[in-house]
Amino acid sequence: MTSYRTLGRTGMNVSPLCLGTMMFGRWGNPDHDDSIRIIHRALDAGINFLDTADVYSGGESEEIVGKALAGGRREHVILATKFHGRMGEDPNQRGNSRRWITQEVENSLRRLRTDWIDLYQAHRPDEDTDVDETLGALSDLQRQGKIRAFGSSTFPAHAIVEAQWVAQRRGRERFVTEQPPYSLLVRGIESDVLPVAQQYGLGVIPWSPLAGGWLSGRYRKGQEAPGSTRAARIPGRYDLSLPENQEKLDAADALAALAEEHGLTLIQLAIAFVLNHPAVSSAIIGPRTMDQLESQLGADEVVLSDELLDRIDEIVPPGRNFATADAGWTPPALADPALRRR
Numbered sequence: 001m002t003s004y005r006t007l008g009r010t011g012m013n014v015s016p017l018c019l020g021t022m023m024f025g026r027w028g029n030p031d032h033d034d035s036i037r038i039i040h041r042a043l044d045a046g047i048n049f050l051d052t053a054d055v056y057s058g059g060e061s062e063e064i065v066g067k068a069l070a071g072g073r074r075e076h077v078i079l080a081t082k083f084h085g086r087m088g089e090d091p092n093q094r095g096n097s098r099r100w101i102t103q104e105v106e107n108s109l110r111r112l113r114t115d116w117i118d119l120y121q122a123h124r125p126d127e128d129t130d131v132d133e134t135l136g137a138l139s140d141l142q143r144q145g146k147i148r149a150f151g152s153s154t155f156p157a158h159a160i161v162e163a164q165w166v167a168q169r170r171g172r173e174r175f176v177t178e179q180p181p182y183s184l185l186v187r188g189i190e191s192d193v194l195p196v197a198q199q200y201g202l203g204v205i206p207w208s209p210l211a212g213g214w215l216s217g218r219y220r221k222g223q224e225a226p227g228s229t230r231a232a233r234i235p236g237r238y239d240l241s242l243p244e245n246q247e248k249l250d251a252a253d254a255l256a257a258l259a260e261e262h263g264l265t266l267i268q269l270a271i272a273f274v275l276n277h278p279a280v281s282s283a284i285i286g287p288r289t290m291d292q293l294e295s296q297l298g299a300d301e302v303v304l305s306d307e308l309l310d311r312i313d314e315i316v317p318p319g320r321n322f323a324t325a326d327a328g329w330t331p332p333a334l335a336d337p338a339l340r341r342r
Contacts, residue, residue, distance in 0.1 A: 004048070007078070007281050008176050008203025010149050012118065014078050016275055016300035017042075018049040018205060020286035024064045025057025028288040032064050038293050039068040045297050049078045051179075051205065051284050052112075053123055054104060055085030059111050066113035074114055080205075081108050082153055082179075084123035096126035098137035105141055120147040121179060125155055127332050131163050135172040142173050151177030151203070154328040157192035164200050175202065179284070181328040182206035182277075184255055184270050184312065185214055185248055188321035194279040203281040206274050210285075211248075211326070212237060215270040219252045236325045244323040251322070254315045262308055271299035273312065 004013040019042045022028070024035035039050070050069075052061045062081060069077060083104045086094040094100065108117065120141065122134060138150040152160065152175045160178060167174035178197050180189045186208070197204050210216050239245055252266075259269040274283045283300075287293040321327055324334075333339045 005281050006203075007049075007119075007205075009201040010176050010203060012078055012149070014049040014203075014282045015047045016282055017047050017271070017296070018051050018080075018282040018284045019047050020207065020284040021050060021052040021061045021065055022056045022286050023288035025060030027057045027061075032067065034290075035064045036068040038287060038290055039065065041290065041293060042297075043073060043077070048076060049080070049282055051080045051082075051207075053082035053085065053121075054087055054108050054111075055082075055123065058087070059107070062108055062111035066111055070113060078118045079112065079114065080119035080121060080151075081112065081117055082121040082123040083108070084126065096122050096129045096131075096134040098133050101134065101137040102141070105146055109146065116145060117147045119149050119151055119177060121151045121153045121177070122155075122175075123153050124329055125152075125159050131159070132166050132170055132172070135163065135167055135170070135174070139173040149176050151175050151179065151205075153179035153207075154181065155193075156329070156331070157196045160193065160196050160200070160202070177203040177205055177281075179205045179207055181208050181326065182274055182280075183209050183211040183215060184273050184316055185211040185251060186321050186326045187316060187319055188327055190277075191319040194277060198279045204277075204279045205282050205284055206280060207284045207328075208286070209271050209274040209283045210267065211252075211270070214248055214252050215255065215266055217256055217266040219249055220256060237323065242323070248322045251316050255312070258308070258311055258315065264302065265295065267295050268299045268302050269304075271296060272302035272304050273309075275300055276304055276309070 004015055007014045019039065029035050050065060052065050054062060083101055084094065084096055087104065092100060105120065120138065141147045142150065152163065155178060163175050166172065178193065180193050182189055194204065240249060255269065256266045259266045271283055271285065274280060285296045287296060324330060
């Protein structure tokens with residue numbers, strides 16, 4: 001593990017690799033003891049940054065993380081979690097409202113077995129909630145000591161800017177991080193989100209540097225596409241009958257060949273590429289098994305030459321996303337036909 005990086009301007013020092021725990025629990029690895037062993041291996045390897053969310057396996061991921069950090073490990077970890085996703089049948093058990101945030105933070109604290117959360121993040125934008133409502137609730141939690149800092153996840157550039165302006169105008173604390181999707185196959189944020197994050201001094205914590213498994217090395221032309229729990233949950237991102245996914249397959253195959261040419265695994269190339277951007281603080285890796293974790297450890301120590309980066313740009317041009325679904329969030333104006341046909 002290379003030297004730690006500052007998380008934006010928070011003063012918190014984090015490892016270049018952040019252990020994402022979405023795959024711990026019934027969404028991925030249902031074996032709690034095995035998941036805890038993976039977390040402990042990551043911590044022993046120098047990772048001090050863990051990211052989870054209330055919605056991951058309906059709170060089960062947070063519970064696993066809480067058990068893994070018991071016994072004195074908690075104080076040495078920068079612990080991040082998120083709110084927003086639906087957590088029950090009640091229509092108010094979701095979103096970015098003050099009512100839900102102040103209720104759900106208590107649930108996360110209980111599941112995580114901790115008195116404070118280092119980074120509390122809005123998992124997605126909420127078009128039905130004024131961002132000032134969200135910032136006000138999070139500012140109060142920060143002043144109460146229940147959270148140390150707060151950030152956004154998968155916010156478009158204009159929403160990041162609006163939140164910064166609102167915080168300044170209304171005297172709120174502000175989002176200090178952004179967690180966007182970013183990989184060799186999902187480069188859309190290079191055009192706006194990453195420059196905006198740099199402008200406002202936000203720490204950037206990209207999720208899915210392996211593009212949801214597309215850059216694991218298992219997607220190669222002429223081979224049967226591997227099955228996965230994510231492919232079952234989000235078929236639109238993996239259905240090879242779709243032209244955009246065929247384009248991803250072509251690019252993934254070319255990138256795998258490029259990695260081999262330079263003596264790297266595709267996993268190493270993919271993670272190193274994300275970490276190479278000057279806006280990025282830490283890249284979230286999301287292993288389901290110990291073998292997957294081992295294949296990703298050390299990728300932060302890979303140095304990419306300018307020549308290799310130029311070769312990557314020839315395969316996937318800067319700022320390109322192959323599919324709208326890969327952006328992680330579809331604006332309501334595009335998702336709801338009624339908003340286009342009023």
